[in-house]
Amino acid sequence: MRQAATSSNAINALDMLSTAQSHFVEQLSSLCALHELPEQFKAVQWLRDNGSHGGGLRFEAPQNSLFNQASVNVSQIQYEDRPDKAFISATALSTIIHPIHPLAPSVHIHVSWTELRSGKSYWRLMADLNPSIHCEKDTAKFNLTLKEAGAVYYDQASKQGDEYFYIPALKAHRGVSHFYLEGFNPTECDGAEFALTFVHDVINSYITIFSDKLATCEDATEIQKQAQLDYHTLYFYQVLTLDKGTTAGLLIHSQNDVGTLGSLPRFVNANLLKQWVDKTPAPRNELVEDLVKVLPNGNACEVSRQIKENIASVIRAHYQKYPL
Numbered sequence: 130m131r132q133a134a135t136s137s138n139a140i141n142a143l144d145m146l147s148t149a150q151s152h153f154v155e156q157l158s159s160l161c162a163l164h165e166l167p168e169q170f171k172a173v174q175w176l177r178d179n180g181s182h183g184g185g186l187r188f189e190a191p192q193n194s195l196f197n198q199a200s201v202n203v204s205q206i207q208y209e210d211r212p213d214k215a216f217i218s219a220t221a222l223s224t225i226i227h228p229i230h231p232l233a234p235s236v237h238i239h240v241s242w243t244e245l246r247s248g249k250s251y252w253r254l255m256a257d258l259n260p261s262i263h264c265e266k267d268t269a270k271f272n273l274t275l276k277e278a279g280a281v282y283y284d285q286a287s288k289q290g291d292e293y294f295y296i297p298a299l300k301a302h303r304g305v306s307h308f309y310l311e312g313f314n315p316t317e318c319d320g321a322e323f324a325l326t327f328v329h330d331v332i333n334s335y336i337t338i339f340s341d342k343l344a345t346c347e348d349a350t351e352i353q354k355q356a357q358l359d360y361h362t363l364y365f366y367q368v369l370t371l372d373k374g375t376t377a378g379l380l381i382h383s384q385n386d387v388g389t390l391g392s393l394p395r396f397v398n399a400n401l402l403k404q405w406v407d408k409t410p411a412p413r414n415e416l417v418e419d420l421v422k423v424l425p426n427g428n429a430c431e432v433s434r435q436i437k438e439n440i441a442s443v444i445r446a447h448y449q450k451y452p453l
Contacts, residue, residue, distance in 0.1 A: 131176060131184045134207035134218035138250065141321060142242035143205050146222040149240070149328045150203045153224060154188045156336045157199065164343060166194045170201070175385040183207050183218075187388055190226075195343070197227040197361075200391035217244045221253075222328065223374075225392035226335070231349050231357035233342040234260035234267055235364070236335045237304075237392065239374070240328045242321075252313040252324050254286070256331045257294060257304040258338075259364060261357035267338050271306045274334035278327045279308060286310045296367050298408045303367040358429055361394035362401045365432070368392055369420060369444065370413055376453075379444050386441040393432050393440075399424040416447045 176184035185204025190196035208214035221241035239255040290307025378389040
């Protein structure tokens with residue numbers, strides 16, 4: 130059993146984000162049903178320290194549905210009984226949707242509430258649209274949602290997002306639309322209400338984009354499938370070499386490795402990833418080389434559950450050798 134945080138703000142955050150999680154899963158399931166595909170998302174619970182310090186519940190997409198990979202996770206970790214820990218609680222919704230069809234864009238959304246023992250508390254809000262094949266109409270729609278939901282914070286969040294998702298070694302961005310607010314606890318508005326509106330607006334915008342694509346797309350061509358595979362490889366590269374949240378999650382504990390790596394696409398191009406080893410600055414190039422080694426050789430290799438566990442081990446070994 131998961132022991133939840135007891136502060137009113139943490140309780141409210143968990144309730145709010147769980148509601149957003151249910152809404153997103155219901156909308157995605159409805160799209161599956163509309164297209165007469167398996168709609169049952171699988172609920173997976175994980176525990177931190179056997180539940181004494183919380184845990185989470187994620188919903189994973191069924192195989193052979195609309196999704197290459199999809200995970201909608203809500204977690205709450207609390208250390209109310211551990212005065213040696215810097216934070217008291219952290220409550221988060223973190224989701225990544227990778228559709229099967231190459232013309233349907235992926236989306237990443239993260240909204241979290243953190244309470245520190247120092248008395249500081251804040252929200253973290255992220256949203257980014259990740260098309261394998263760019264569509265100006267989709268980008269414009271998603272950007273408009275971010276502008277309206279982000280209000281006066283949009284320019285700041287867009288700039289910070291562009292910086293966060295830039296990949297210097299490849300001179301490219303992960304995604305085309307970026308929103309990232311860190312340490313967000315405004316005095317001029319209710320931060321919880323802002324976060325709630327933001328997450329629901331982004332979810333609804335993405336559902337509209339995804340639904341429109343499914344209604345208009347013809348069968349994918351081999352060229353489109355290859356473009357998706359190559360973009361998913363870039364996504365894989367960025368998450369495992371630059372994403373601070375994923376790295377921190379793996380280094381802090383090993384009780385949810387598959388869930389922490391739930392953002393990874395199901396298939397990547399190992400041959401392409403290998404070409405990026407020499408482009409990557411030292412010592413991170415060693416990490417990329419080791420990641421190549423745990424993947425099957427080939428143009429399209431599956432990132433299975435076992436591969437994810439091996440990836441987690443590789444990342445821990447790398448940062449033991451080269452501490453952050």
